[in-house]
Amino acid sequence: MIFTSSLLRTTRLIPSILNHTQRRTFTMATMQSPPFTQQVVKAMQTLYPESLADRTWDNVGLLQENFTSSSSPPTSPVVLLTNDLTPSVAREAISQKASVIISYHPFIFRGFKSITLADPHQRIILLLAQHNIAVYSPHTAIDAAPGGMADWLANMLSTLPNLTTTISTVTPISPSSSLPEKFANAGYGRKVQLSKPITLGEAVKLYAKGLGGLKHVMVARPKSSEQFMVRTVAVCPGSGESVLAGVKDADLIVTGEMSHHPALKLVMEGKAVLSVFHSNSERAFLREVLKPQLEEQLKEVDRVKVVVSEEDQDPFQIVDVEDLPGDMRGEMQTV
Template sequence: MNCLRSSVSHLSTMASQLPSSSPFTRAVVSSMRKLYPEALADKSFDNTGLLLEAPFEPSRRQKNSVLLAIDLTTAVADEAIKRRDSAIVAYHPIIFRGLKAITLDDTQQRSLLRLAQNGISVYSPHTAVDTVPGGMADWLCDVVTGTFQPVTTTTHPASQNCNSTLYSVPTYPQAGAVPTSSSANASQQVSHTRSTIHPSPTASIPEGFESAGAGRLVTFNEAQPLTTLIDHIGRGVGLPGGIPIAIPQSQSVDDIRIRTVGMCPGSGSGVLMRGSEIPDLLFTGEMSHHETLAAIERGSVVISLAHSNSERGYLRAVMQTKLLQELSQQWKSDRESAIQALQDSTKQGAASSSSESEIYQDGSVEVSVSEADRDPYGIMVWRQ
């Protein structure tokens, strides 16, 4: 019996010593799962959730901060390491398919190894953000209807000089901070209704997320000039140097009026072109040549911004504020529970490390949007 008790005690001690991510990182993951339930992601192809869990070392503490990005590139990893963030929320999964090895030869795997070495975890929500009410698809509705107006707009120049005699230096759009819907200019808002194009399966929808699904359809009460919607889109996503647009060959941009707009972030054709009828305007990140031809032959307009330009503005417009609010509450609750547990443990004579106590004394929370993150495609404007 004594031997059994000793074994149970030993196993309990071993379990308590198993590596885990930092307490703050666990609060980040919990907050993301509340805001963007993983059950809403399209698991038929997607890979969402905590993709890299960096072991926590109390002697080398990270800041209580999160970095938001669309793509986890080497530049974004460098940024997070320099900032000493605890976690990166990368919208696109950096691990998409099964890995047979993790080596330094692969640039993405090298970033993961470096982040783990520096105590930085990676969480990817992807299609959960697309489908959730108030998520990326609904933000595109706000953009096209003029509900959101950007306060600032910046561009990422590839370099300071360009030796081309015909074209400017490439620029990469980046939407700045935007006001909430309630503070937007009412004169810019257009009366409309919204609906979900492809509702999520009922069994996968958590309580409170009943309107979840892929894609959104905006129906204007009165048909709108296409040029007005183009202006809304340009301002909302960060004034790209050019907007790729496809229109039926028999029409001109100035003459086209739009009653219905279908929206899907990223690659949207699979969502927007199902069925016998398609919207007057298909607004997405990218569509293939033949899909676009099929759409305009059916009388519709296509606006495709380059894949992640249809996604990146959401980080500043919505996710940054939502995550900061949820994470602040989660971290406050976690700290209070942990501090109480430490106090109770101390009263019972158990020893606690000073580093463990210091972790929960820090009530700071920071959520930032990556400055290095950008779409691979920039736009070089013809100087003449």
């Protein structure tokens, strides 16, 4: 009797379990990439093909995918642009109702053996997955593309009055033959020849303004009582040390960061270095170039919105020790 009752109860449960499994399988089977995410990815690949990226070390493309299903609401047509994907930027994306983040720097470089709350990057993954937000990273594809970040830095010199510029690629690459002809001159770093020399001070002020109105930059230069003049400039966003190492005839090297000994060697060779901090050499590109480009590519999407992060910033800040920020002013207590 006990056996029979248990058997009956088990028999009645089987259809319920099967129905639940079938419903779950059906839901999983209908998970698809949202149309808006596909449109954003296509737009980025049109502007900056992933084949231009240096995949020997870089990680570009759709790094975290979101999804839609028959039972889920449509995704919001909002894209958030950022240089780095930090927890504050992730929260900003949620508050902006973004469904896609374009993070210039990849926030995932290597594979994981686990995804836990112990790691800040993995916490971002979990948070974005919870809110169904995708992440795309273009990185070195933007660096290398004609009209991309390196050209943007080089073209700042073209705004100077009464001179012309000649721009060439420092490290050419060979794009896939399937790419449009406009990508034929792709490569990393640019060298700019000016038709007449300018002072180092003019170049520094030009880049400080062009990179978003920077108040402080780092300059390495030979000591001299004479005015340092610049006729040839080599530029590379981010960390341009290795890319620009082979440029022998540049008077000025412009990049985001450079380590001590390479900078010292350049100064001993009679060259100057302008270093603006890594992401400061990149961030303004998002607002000035990428935002309008994406808006044009996505103009057929109803209610589309492209937003540049207000939370994104370089981790380093120059501080005046005589006038410290408020969160650094606490006095050490004496015992």
